[in-house]
Amino acid sequence: MKQKDNLLAWRALAVTVETGNITQTALLLDLDSAKVSRLLAGLEKDVGFELLVKNKRPFIPTDRCRQILPMVIPLLDGFSKLDEFCEGTSHKILIRFSAPVEMTQQFYSQELMQYSRLNPRVQFSMLPEMTVRDLLNGDTDIAVVNHSPADQSEIVTRHVVSNSTPIFASPQYLEAHGVPRTPEDLSQHVGLLQVMPNSAPTMLLYRDGVPSNIIHWREIYLSHDQFLIRNMVLNHQGITPDLYLGHVVRELKEGKIVPILPGWERQNWNMHILARRDRYLSDPAIRDFVNWFSQVENKGCIERIMAARSAIEEARAKGLVPIFK
Structure with missing residues (x-):
């Protein structure tokens, strides 16, 4: 079989782009490093161009690789879902979601319900705000935090929004x-x-x-x-x-x-959504939700901030904001 027809080869590429490291890719895919190297080498031979810049550490994707990855990732996720369906494992998925309680009460709960309507297999357990350590210890699957963690070696972060008050x-x-x-x-x-x-x-x-x-x-x-x-x-x-x-x-x-x-x-509050790197790379349900939430909540938060600042100006125009001497 040509490697370009081999889903495992494409998955090895996608994971290596995230990890930048063949050894870590091998661990995540439960393969030996030599096989990962052969898969990637065969894939480059079949497509006719280099996919990774290997003279740097960590490995980074070439420009042509960046162009084709958006076509490859949905196919890999789709086949993962097909495997689940064929194996009879298309059951409900519970994602543990931690965030500041007030944000979940007033805003995030609506977004989680929206996501479940779009993805009926996914359900959520809503937890109080947790730390990066809690995330790495497995106490939550997703953490929304109001800062950018300094050490991101074991986590994937997606910026949601920055705002002050x-x-x-x-x-x-x-x-x-x-x-x-x-x-x-x-x-x-x-x-x-x-x-x-x-x-x-x-x-x-x-x-x-x-x-x-x-x-x-x-x-x-x-x-x-x-x-x-x-x-x-x-x-x-x-x-x-x-x-x-x-x-x-x-x-x-x-x-x-x-x-x-x-x-x-x-x-500024710098809101980020976090997931463990190994879970993000190996679990399409986690990856899809993280990417979706960061975009949807960015839009929602900006709209709320604009509404609040407009409310201040509206109150001032109506004389509801006192002028203190």
């Missing part, structure tokens, strides 16, 4: 306690801060990319719960730099929550 308070709090004009003025105020498994409380604000001094608060209250922080702001209990815009669109439109310290915002 203004500093928020209620008009009643500002009337009672005064309006801070600079980040340094926050030392006279109560800070409502978020602390999460993957992030520390906000210590700096940024304006035009320039950081403030370290923020000092008169008092601080810490919570992992965005909804609790939102309720504390609505109850006039403090100021927060950590409230996601998508959670307060209605409150911004109604002027119940208002931005302060014009131009200053918290550091």
Whole structure:
């Protein structure tokens, strides 16, 4: 059989493009390294051009290889599904999905249900936010986190979106306690801060990319719960730099929550969806979902942020955002 007609040869190529390493490809495909090398060499001979740049480590695909991979990957995934069907293993697939709880409650759960409607075999178990260590330990299949992990050797990451947020308070709090004009003025105020498994409380604000001094608060209250922080702001209990815009669109439109310290915002949340590299390479269900979610949630998050910022301008135009002297 010519290797270009051999699905295993194409799968060896696809996996090697991801791993950059024949030894790791052999481990993932349960083959010996020599066989992987023969499959790849035979494939290059049959197609008539080089598929991998082998004088660099890790291996990288050639330009022509990059052109044909988008045609090859769907075929490999399709044959994997055909094998499952023919073997009678076309059963439900449960994907354990971890993410910040409030995001899942308000947004992600709808997207997961949408995905299950498009892919009836796939179901989800929704878990609280977890760390890279939890992912590598097998406690979850997918992790959505608000940072880009420094060590990505054992994981695949897909960037979802980056966004920041203004500093928020209620008009009643500002009337009672005064309006801070600079980040340094926050030392006279109560800070409502978020602390999460993957992030520390906000210590700096940024304006035009320039950081403030370290923020000092008169008092601080810490919570992992965005909804609790939102309720504390609505109850006039403090100021927060950590409230996601998508959670307060209605409150911004109604002027119940208002931005302060014009131009200053918290550091970006950099949302990523993560999967273990071996699972991503070997399991089409994981790979397909990761790629789908990163695109769909990118669009959804951008729409929510735009709606929130439009709500601020709408409230300001209606005179719902007080001008404090």
